[in-house]
Amino acid sequence: MTKGLLSLLTAIVLVMCAMPADIAHAHQQKAAETTVLFNKNSGLLEVMHRFYLHDTEHAVQALFDKHADILDSQETQQQFADYVATQFLASTLNDQALPLNNVGFEVEGKFFWVYQEAKQPKDLKGIKLFNGALRDLWPMQINMVNIEGKGDVRTLYFSDNKDWLIANF
Numbered sequence: 001m002t003k004g005l006l007s008l009l010t011a012i013v014l015v016m017c018a019m020p021a022d023i024a025h026a027h028q029q030k031a032a033e034t035t036v037l038f039n040k041n042s043g044l045l046e047v048m049h050r051f052y053l054h055d056t057e058h059a060v061q062a063l064f065d066k067h068a069d070i071l072d073s074q075e076t077q078q079q080f081a082d083y084v085a086t087q088f089l090a091s092t093l094n095d096q097a098l099p100l101n102n103v104g105f106e107v108e109g110k111f112f113w114v115y116q117e118a119k120q121p122k123d124l125k126g127i128k129l130f131n132g133a134l135r136d137l138w139p140m141q142i143n144m145v146n147i148e149g150k151g152d153v154r155t156l157y158f159s160d161n162k163d164w165l166i167a168n169f
Helices: 003-018 053-063 074-087
Strands: 031-039 044-052 088-091 101-108 111-119 126-131 142-148 154-158 164-168
Touching (some): 031 126, 044 088, 053 074, 074 111, 126 154, 154 164
Parallel strands (some): 031 142
Antiparallel strands (some): 031 044, 044 111, 101 111, 142 154
């Protein structure tokens, strides 16, 4: 191997080693996680949506205004929380809507959280969920929903053309 080629390869390896292993966080994740918790103590169905802040920064500019600021604007944060509320729906297995109340939202580290709750119906045998948040904007968006508090944790993945998914208890 020539000295010039060896120097070039060494330089490439050094640059690659200097790159952060976690470089993916510099790009949009196009993924979100929601926890639906059947809280036995409160009798409430608690919903906690977690979005990557980087995704929400791009989303609010595409959805609302190219100057929207999810970090520093309470108005933009409220707009995004309201948007999420229209994109997440729950019903019983016989299609009786479970109206969710908006509880709040917050920026925490690299995440934007949206909170909702509803009164738990009695004798619920399962739940139907719709999670379209950001999927109207980015068709490759994947929304994972973990359902807890009714036996084993169940996980639903909303992607592609999956609209309403069911978890039986």
